[in-house]
Amino acid sequence: MERRLIVPVAIRFLLLIFLSISFLYLSGCSGCSRSGSHQPRRTRSNPADKAATAVNPSEPKPTLTQLGNGPTEVRMKKENGVYKVPVTVNGTSMQFILDTGASLISISSTEAEFMMKQGTITDDDIVGQSRFQDANGDISPGSIIRLKSVQIGDRILENVHASVVSGAKAPLLLGQSALSQFGKISLDYRRNIVTFD
Structure with a gap:
């Protein structure tokens, strides 16, 4: 028992x-x-990746020009749960997702190829290669390019870096490489307006 x-x-x-x-x-x-x-856990960065994305000291630094006075208001458009803003990149009008979590402006390889065919991006604008990790932890190869101008409303940012991610479905992201240059940013979700002070 x-x-x-x-x-x-x-x-x-x-x-x-x-x-x-x-x-x-x-x-x-x-x-x-x-x-x-x-x-998925975030992968540790590879020193080779950092070297590939390091900015050349001779590269021109981003400069901001404001065509008007005072704050700049830009209308946002909600689409599939994300907010998009109109941005003109090297003279080409596009709709970018406003993404404060992205480190760089990001465009798809399809958009980059279109801009190369138009002559708004050249081989001289490619400044390096890197790998990019998305929110799901997936890693994609890509290039770092220099954009001559990024215009939002009456503000023009010149000589700013962006990532070109392989894949036709990669979204257009307006990340910190541009947003941090604009200073204070406020969002009004009732009016669907983003304000750059």
Whole structure:
């Protein structure tokens, strides 16, 4: 009789140990959220990637010109859950997703090829190669290019870097390489307006 009681107690003890180890592993997982879903971990940057994206000291620095006075208001358009703003890049009008989480302006290889055919981007504008990681953790190869002008409303940013990501479906992202140059930015979701002060 005593032997039959020992077996269930031993099984419960082993199950408790297993559950404790599983809980400790999951609570220490940096890619797990409270909801229990697992997101891929970010990969560590490769020193070779940093060297490829390093800015050449002789490269001209971005400069901002404002054609009008005071704050600049630009209308946003909500599309599929994201906000897009009209941006003119090297004279070509496009709709960019306003993305404060992106480090660079990002365009697809399709857009870059179109601009090369139009002559608004040349081989001289390619400043390096790199790999880019998206929000899902996927890594794509790409190029770093210099854009001669990026105009939003009455503000023109010249000599700014952008990434060209391989893939026709890569979205157009207006990232920090441009947004940080504009200073204070405020969003009015009721009026669908972004204001650059």
